[in-house]
Amino acid sequence: MGTMKPIPPRPLLPILPYRKPTPGRDYWVVDDVLPDPDGVRARFLAKTDWSQGYPYKPESWPGQRAMPGLSDEELAIVETRVREALGATRLWVGAAPDGQTLNHNCVQVVGIDECEPRPHTDSRTMCRYAAVLYLNPSVPDHCGTGFYRQRLGNGQRGGNTVSPPHANLVEALGTRFVAPDAFVEDVVVPHRYNRLLLYRANLIHSASGYWGRTLDTMRMAAVFFWMV
Numbered sequence: 691m692g693t694m695k696p697i698p699p700r701p702l703l704p705i706l707p708y709r710k711p712t713p714g715r716d717y718w719v720v721d722d723v724l725p726d727p728d729g730v731r732a733r734f735l736a737k738t739d740w741s742q743g744y745p746y747k748p749e750s751w752p753g754q755r756a757m758p759g760l761s762d763e764e765l766a767i768v769e770t771r772v773r774e775a776l777g778a779t780r781l782w783v784g785a786a787p788d789g790q791t792l793n794h795n796c797v798q799v800v801g802i803d804e805c806e807p808r809p810h811t812d813s814r815t816m817c818r819y820a821a822v823l824y825l826n827p828s829v830p831d832h833c834g835t836g837f838y839r840q841r842l843g844n845g846q847r848g849g850n851t852v853s854p855p856h857a858n859l860v861e862a863l864g865t866r867f868v869a870p871d872a873f874v875e876d877v878v879v880p881h882r883y884n885r886l887l888l889y890r891a892n893l894i895h896s897a898s899g900y901w902g903r904t905l906d907t908m909r910m911a912a913v914f915f916w917m918v
Contacts, residue, residue, distance in 0.1 A: 703840070703863050703872070706849030709893070711837040711877040717889035718775040719879060723768060723823060727884040730764060731825050734797055735906055745804060751793075753800030753900075759912040760795055760823075768914065772821065772888055776918060784816040784917040792816050792915040797825070800900045801908040807898055809838040809873040811852045811859045812891035817915035820891040825910040827883035829901045833909050834881035836898035837889070838873040850876060852892045859894060881909075891915065 711717055724730055740754035760768065769781055783794045792812065812820050822835055840848025856862040878898050879887050889895060902908035 702843075703865070703868065705842070706840060706862060706894075707851045707853055708839060708847075708849035709851045711850075711889075711893060716893060717837070717877075717879065717887065720771050720775065720886040720888065721882060722884055723771055723886045724764060724884055725767070727825065730760065731827075731910065734759075734799075734825070734910065740799070751798075752805035753798055753908070755793070755796050755798045757793060757796045759797040765795055768821075768823065768886060769916075771886060772819070772914075772916065775888055776819065778918045781916040781918060783915065793913065794915045795912065797910065797912045799905060799908045799910045800897070801903050802900050803903065805897075805900055807836065807896040809836075809859075809894045809896045811862075811894055812915060813857050814852060814854070814892050815857045816917075817891045818918050819888060819916050820895075821886055821888040821914040821916075822897075823886045823912040823914075824881050824883055825912060826881075826902075826908070828907065829881050829883075829909050830899075831880035831882075832878075833897065833899040833901045834879045835887050835889075836875045836879075836896055837877040838894040838896060839876045840894075841871055841874040847874065850894045852894075 709716065734756065737756055740756055742754055743749035743751040773781060837850065839850040842848050852859055852862045860866045873894060900909045
């Protein structure tokens with residue numbers, strides 16, 4: 691009988707600052723945003739020219755997506771509600787010095803077999819706030835959005851916020867390779883049709899689950915990224 695090799699210790703990662711996700715301060719839930727969500731959904735169900743991501747193409751993003759998502763009129767409705775929630779007079783889409791941008795106003799469709807939760811933060815250099823608009827009336831509650839915090843090697847909880855000088859979670863941790871149980875859900879906002887969830891982009895977050903195996907049953911959502 692051979693000897694078992696010892697399990698290597700989990701690498702020590704920086705402990706991030708913690709900010710309890712609080713409604714009205716760190717995230718905002720706005721229900722019944724669009725006057726005709728069924729029409730928006732029907733428009734995307736009729737699309738045949740989706741761009742494919744993982745696992746169909748060697749992309750980092752999963753499922754299928756289409757850009758632009760909402761029309762100018764629909765986007766104006768969403769942005770009005772966002773400005774009201776934040777007390778902001780202006781929103782704009784940011785870009786990195788090298789010209790790189792985020793996939794603002796993009797509709798994503800991801801099935802249950804195409805991805806799992808992937809805790810991350812969005813780039814602080816390109817956005818301060820992000821939002822997701824749920825566009826499937828039949829997706830279960832648990833396929834909403836989760837805010838996560840670190841789970842340390844001893845089982846204790848760490849932080850959840852990326853702060854300057856770091857732009858994103860990879861920079862803050864110094865690696866993109868972490869243990870599968872390195873994060874734990876802290877606060878989960880349930881999925882609701884035509885619900886807009888707005889949140890601070892430097893909080894660790896992820897879709898909390900995916901659903902469906904056909905276009906009409908998969909988790910469909912529009913995503914947005916703004917500077918303020």
